[in-house]
Amino acid sequence: MFVPALSGDFVLDDGFNILQNRLLYVDVFSVENLRNAAFSFHDGVGGRPLPMLSFALDYWRAGSMDATAFKATNLFIHGATVFFLALCLRRLLLLAEWAPPQAALGALVFALAWGVHPLQVSSVMYVVQRMQTMETLFLVLALWAYLSMRQIQIAGMGRGRVQGLAVLFFWLLALGCKEDAPLLFAFCLALELTVLRFRAARQDVAKGWRQTYTLLSVLGLLVYFFVVVPHYWSWDAYGGRNFSSLERLMTQARVLCMYLGQIVFPYPDHMTFIYDDLAVSRSLWTPWTTLPAIFLIAFLLVWAWRWRAVRPIFSFGVLLFFSGHFITSNVIALELVFEHRNHFPLIGAVLAVGDLLLLFWQRCGLGKRSASVGLCAVMVLLGGATLSHAYTWGDPVRHAEKLVELLPTSTRAWTQLGGAHFDLYKATNDDGHLMHAIEANEAGLQKVEATP
Numbered sequence: 001m002f003v004p005a006l007s008g009d010f011v012l013d014d015g016f017n018i019l020q021n022r023l024l025y026v027d028v029f030s031v032e033n034l035r036n037a038a039f040s041f042h043d044g045v046g047g048r049p050l051p052m053l054s055f056a057l058d059y060w061r062a063g064s065m066d067a068t069a070f071k072a073t074n075l076f077i078h079g080a081t082v083f084f085l086a087l088c089l090r091r092l093l094l095l096a097e098w099a100p101p102q103a104a105l106g107a108l109v110f111a112l113a114w115g116v117h118p119l120q121v122s123s124v125m126y127v128v129q130r131m132q133t134m135e136t137l138f139l140v141l142a143l144w145a146y147l148s149m150r151q152i153q154i155a156g157m158g159r160g161r162v163q164g165l166a167v168l169f170f171w172l173l174a175l176g177c178k179e180d181a182p183l184l185f186a187f188c189l190a191l192e193l194t195v196l197r198f199r200a201a202r203q204d205v206a207k208g209w210r211q212t213y214t215l216l217s218v219l220g221l222l223v224y225f226f227v228v229v230p231h232y233w234s235w236d237a238y239g240g241r242n243f244s245s246l247e248r249l250m251t252q253a254r255v256l257c258m259y260l261g262q263i264v265f266p267y268p269d270h271m272t273f274i275y276d277d278l279a280v281s282r283s284l285w286t287p288w289t290t291l292p293a294i295f296l297i298a299f300l301l302v303w304a305w306r307w308r309a310v311r312p313i314f315s316f317g318v319l320l321f322f323s324g325h326f327i328t329s330n331v332i333a334l335e336l337v338f339e340h341r342n343h344f345p346l347i348g349a350v351l352a353v354g355d356l357l358l359l360f361w362q363r364c365g366l367g368k369r370s371a372s373v374g375l376c377a378v379m380v381l382l383g384g385a386t387l388s389h390a391y392t393w394g395d396p397v398r399h400a401e402k403l404v405e406l407l408p409t410s411t412r413a414w415t416q417l418g419g420a421h422f423d424l425y426k427a428t429n430d431d432g433h434l435m436h437a438i439e440a441n442e443a444g445l446q447k448v449e450a451t452p
Contacts, residue, residue, distance in 0.1 A: 001116050001383050002075050005125040005390035009067045009423065011416065017041070017128045018055055026056045050176040051131040070127045078115065078124045080143065081137045085347065086111035088144035095151060096195045096312050106354075109375060114350045118266045118385040122273050123340040125393050131178050136344045139184060142167050146188055148362055156201025180327045185220070189213055190319035194304075194312040230330055236350035238333035243280045245331045250281035252329040253293040255337050256322070263349045264344070266382060268389040274403055275337040276410040297322070304352075314355040321346030396420035404444075413442025 010019055026033045037056030038049035054073065062069035069232060090107035105424050114120075145167045149160030167452035170332060174181035192198050192213060200206040233245045243251065255278070262270055281290040303319035324345030328334055344350075361371050392402050400417035407413040421437035424430070 001386040002078070002121065002390050004122060004387065005393035006068050006071050006075070008125060008393045009396040009420070010065075010070075010127055011396075011399075012126075012412070013128045013251055014067075014126070017349060018070070018255065021055075023064075024052070024056045024059055025395075026060045029060060032055050047179065048131050048177055050173065051134050054130060054134070055127075059316065067127065069124055070130075074124050074127060074130050074133060075131065077133050077137055081133065081140055082111050082115035084137065084144060085114060085140050088140050088147065089351075091144065091151065091318075092191075092195060093313070095147060095154070106358075110350050110354055112379065113354065113382060114388050116379065116382050117263070117269055117346060117383055118268050118349070118382065118389045119262055119271060119339060119342055119346060119394055121268075121386060121389045122271065123343040125390070126273075126340065129340040132340045132343050135174045135177035135181060137175065138170045139181065139187070139344060140347075142170035142174060142184055143191075145170060146191070150191075150196055150200075153200040153202070153205050154196075159205065183323060183326060185216060186323040186326060187320060189217065190316055190323055194308045194316040194319065232331040232333065234333075241333050243336075246423075247280050247282060248333070248336070249279075249329075249331065250284065250294070251298055251336055252325075254281060254287070254289055256325060256329060257289075257293040257296055257343075258337075259325075259342055260321075260349065262339075263346060264353060266385050268385050269406060271339060272403065273339060274407055274410055274412050274416075277407060278336055280336070280417065285412045285436045302389065311355055311359065314352050314359075317348040317350070317352030317355065321345045322348075324348060393449070397424065400440075404440075409447055411444065411448050414440060414447065418444065 021040055023036045026037055034053060034056060038053040039047075041048045041052050055070065058070045058073050059065060086107045088107075089110050090103050093103035093106050094100065123133055145163050149163035149167065152158050152160035152163065171181060171184050174184070194211065196207050198209045198213070200209065235244050236244070237244055238248075241248075279287050281287065284291045284294075300318055301322065304315040308315040322345075324347075325341065328338070328341045357374075360373070366374075391398075393399050397417070397420045400413070400420045403410065403413035404417050418437045418440040421440060423431045425433035425437060
């Protein structure tokens with residue numbers, strides 16, 4: 001489904017983080033060169049060493065900054081994540097007391113739906129977002145190990161110390177990819193509140209889990225309210241931003257609902273990649289959708305809490321989705337919207353929607369044949385949308401033209417179009433591409449300046 005996008009080029013932040021990062025140009029394979037590349041993120045400050053190291057290895061393997069080679073690695077990582085996600089979800093469904101055949105089938109369907117969703121195109125084919133996709137892979141492995149440990153404890157077969165060490169190992173790898181990996185605690189807490197319910201064959205183990213999560217939750221809340229919020233909160237605009245902390249939080253309610261809409265109704269033209277036209281919520285009534293979005297999120301959270309005993313997979317899915325956005329949709333002055341932020345939380349959305357569809361099928365008394373037809377139809381629709389979206393991403397000019405079509409007043413969309421034509425001019429020395437680049441920049445300037 002993603003193959004048509006392999007012929008695409010580097011875009012936006014790929015330039016600063018990869019193309020212009022000379023430390024990634026590893027022509028000689030040595031420990032020193034690889035170490036320098038691994039810690040080259042943000043002008044050598046460090047952070048995210050594993051994906052940075054992988055970029056250097058891609059360059060060394062390809063012998064150049066070949067976008068196709070980098071995207072192929074991204075696609076391999078995504079495929080590996082789908083495989084391990086299926087194994088992780090099978091264990092989850094077994095712990096939720098699904099019958100083994102149903103657990104195996106459900107895990108496969110959920111993992112494939114997550115893997116082929118069109119919202120994944122921008123995560124997998126935007127090269128720099130390997131930081132996100134690698135983190136997702138290691139978080140999935142960490143959850144798989146955690147479920148294995150807890151399964152052993154519930155069955156009374158020991159404490160699962162080896163699996164516990166595996167959780168720590170995979171979490172450290174995830175932390176080496178992106179700084180929000182500590183959210184693993186929130187994901188595990190969501191598991192305990194819904195599917196696992198702090199169960200264990202030994203009462204001291206079960207009590208220990210309850211006490212540990214209670215203590216860590218209280219500490220986490222104290223740190224959040226007395227350290228994080230005071231540090232980042234600003235009633236005025238953030239530096240370089242046109243919104244305050246409160247306005248950002250209100251806007252994020254609409255952003256989260258927009259993400260849910262893109263997940264449930266995956267029309268590629270609604271996944272614009274660039275969101276320059278997103279209005280900031282200046283109050284609960286401006287735009288008017290702000291307050292309804294807040295109510296919708298509150299409703300979903302209450303619904304998940306009340307159903308945690310009767311539909312634990314649905315409840316876990318809802319909690320996983322929102323906890324996955326806890327950092328990026330909070331008070332830190334990040335850009336308001338990025339599609340790749342859904343790469344991991346999409347797992348929760350797929351579980352929640354899938355469990356609701358299963359409930360609908362059970363209540364309506366539909367047979368296996370009807371369910372099979374329905375599943376095939378869903379997969380075909382998702383796959384078709386992803387294929388179409390990947391085709392758009394497969395050519396820099398085609399992708400930029402689509403961005404301009406969807407976002408005619410976006411500075412970044414027009415810059416992307418002009419840049420795509422200019423790159424072709426540099427590669428071919430064809431003056432026609434240079435003229436197209438000039439025309440795109442002039443047209444973009446007129447469009448942007450004419451915007452009230």
